[in-house]
Amino acid sequence: QQQVKQSPQSLIVQKGGISIINCAYENTAFDYFPWYQQFPGKGPALLIAIRPDVSEKKEGRFTISFNKSAKQFSLHIMDSQPGDSATYFCAASGGGSYIPTFGRGTSLIVHP
Amino acid sequence: KAGVTQTPRYLIKTRGQQVTLSCSPISGHRSVSWYQQTPGQGLQFLFEYFSETQRNKGNFPGRFSGRQFSNSRSEMNVSTLELGDSALYLCASSSSGGRISTDTQYFGPGTRLTVL
Numbered sequence: 001q002q003q004v005k006q007s008p009q010s011l012i013v014q015k016g017g018i019s020i021i022n023c024a025y026e027n028t029a030f031d032y033f034p035w036y037q038q039f040p041g042k043g044p045a046l047l048i049a050i051r052p053d054v055s056e057k058k059e060g061r062f063t064i065s066f067n068k069s070a071k072q073f074s075l076h077i078m079d080s081q082p083g084d085s086a087t088y089f090c091a092a093s094g095g096g097s098y099i100p101t102f103g104r105g106t107s108l109i110v111h112p
Numbered sequence: 113k114a115g116v117t118q119t120p121r122y123l124i125k126t127r128g129q130q131v132t133l134s135c136s137p138i139s140g141h142r143s144v145s146w147y148q149q150t151p152g153q154g155l156q157f158l159f160e161y162f163s164e165t166q167r168n169k170g171n172f173p174g175r176f177s178g179r180q181f182s183n184s185r186s187e188m189n190v191s192t193l194e195l196g197d198s199a200l201y202l203c204a205s206s207s208s209g210g211r212i213s214t215d216t217q218y219f220g221p222g223t224r225l226t227v228l
Contacts, residue, residue: 034216036217036219041221043116043202043204043219043222044155044202044217044219045218045219046216046218049214051214089154093214099160099168100217102147102154102156103154104152104153105155
């Protein structure tokens with residue numbers, strides 16, 4: 001049973017456009033929702049994270065939107081750049097499960 | 113601080129063989145987790161070690177095992193390799209001692225295992 005569902009599997013965006021990746025979770029006990037970014041040949045690295053007591057968190061061009069009632073959260077990348085081309089993973093943890101459960105990942109390609 | 117290191121970076125094995133992968137966590141980190149990454153399944157949790165004890169285990173067969181040494185370095189072993197074990201194996205360390213959900217996982221670059 002997949003506890004964190006991520007979509008789309010792949011995404012192609014033009015430079016300057018907005019990239020949007022969505023995730024949905026099932027376990028209402030989750031209380032921490034990080035996003036990880038992975039470049040080829042590297043391990044995933046924490047990009048940005050949110051707690052459910054806020055609906056939005058912004059760090060530079062990256063924004064997480066969180067909808068607790070719908071059990072959904074999304075990553076928005078504004079003014080997408082070719083250097084943003086990577087695989088993005090959403091994750092969720094909490095409720096006694098401190099090991100994060102990851103989504104299946106989204107491969108983002110930003111064309112110059 | 114040096115990051116998480118994993119050795120070897122690449123491995124090619126044949127079915128039926130066994131393999132051992134190594135992970136050195138960030139200095140001071142006592143929790144080490146292992147993940148299997150495949151294109152179809154994403155990141156799947158294998159197990160977590162803390163102070164030489166397995167604290168959590170994912171849903172993988174007993175062919176997958178691990179251990180942690182007193183210096184927090186960890187090894188993962190896969191016996192009787194199958195074609196489906198081909199994957200990127202990632203090690204992550206965190207400073208968590210208290211099982212905090214907000215702890216950041218710091219990943220190594222992974223070991224690419226190919227089973228022929």
